[in-house]
Amino acid sequence: GAGVSQSPRYKVAKRGQDVALRCDPISGHVSLFWYQQALGQGPEFLTYFQNEAQLDKSGLPSDRFFAERPEGSVSTLKIQRTQQEDSAVYLCASSLIAGPKNIQYFGAGTRLSVL
Amino acid sequence: AQSVTQLGSHVSVSEGALVLLRCNYSSSVPPYLFWYVQYPNQGLQLLLKYTTGATLVKGINGFEAEFKKSETSFHLTKPSAHMSDAAEYFCAVSDNEGGGADGLTFGKGTHLIIQP
Numbered sequence: 001g002a003g004v005s006q007s008p009r010y011k012v013a014k015r016g017q018d019v020a021l022r023c024d025p026i027s028g029h030v031s032l033f034w035y036q037q038a039l040g041q042g043p044e045f046l047t048y049f050q051n052e053a054q055l056d057k058s059g060l061p062s063d064r065f066f067a068e069r070p071e072g073s074v075s076t077l078k079i080q081r082t083q084q085e086d087s088a089v090y091l092c093a094s095s096l097i098a099g100p101k102n103i104q105y106f107g108a109g110t111r112l113s114v115l
Numbered sequence: 116a117q118s119v120t121q122l123g124s125h126v127s128v129s130e131g132a133l134v135l136l137r138c139n140y141s142s143s144v145p146p147y148l149f150w151y152v153q154y155p156n157q158g159l160q161l162l163l164k165y166t167t168g169a170t171l172v173k174g175i176n177g178f179e180a181e182f183k184k185s186e187t188s189f190h191l192t193k194p195s196a197h198m199s200d201a202a203e204y205f206c207a208v209s210d211n212e213g214g215g216a217d218g219l220t221f222g223k224g225t226h227l228i229i230q231p
Contacts, residue, residue: 003158004158031217033217033218033219035218035219035221040223040224041223041224042119042205042207042221042222042223042224043159043205043219043221044221045218045219045220048217048218056218059218091158091159093159095217098217099217100147100209100210100217101147101164101166101209102217103161103164104161104219105161106151106158106159106160107158108156108157108158109158
């Protein structure tokens, strides 16, 4: 596709439910990132993939958060037993090649509301 | 560890006036610096970036930023504001210190308001 696509755009979950958020990066992009953006804040890094390898997951806030990218393209961020503090916009970004100076292209995000 | 400080959560300017959005960073190694813009219900769009070379960087929509190492700053400017510039602006930093993580560290953002 032309850009990074995320689905669903909006998700409402009851506390305790599991959710799965999907990211389709730009075709051929090696690097994929997940960020969490709380209301009124800047995005915060969650995790990073280079192809199918998860090279850094230091930003995941708890072991309820899990991300995968099994074939090196589409990625899923899963949150188990959601809590109210998980309410945020989850942004996915991809970049063509690895390296910290490369441009990251962002999707529109998934807004998660936990009731 | 790296960090970004954006002074002013809200900045209001008149249409046609100078836009100045401030960003200061901390990094123990030479940083890579970015400005992104976010319109409501949209993803972040890159305005410009500094990696190496010329310290004055020109971006899209008439924006530019100057990397000042001595001041650890990367302020964003535009000579003449347009109504369409109203949005949230984020400064971000990355560097080579993060091991396998090429993730960006963002500031908290500055909401730019354009007064007619």
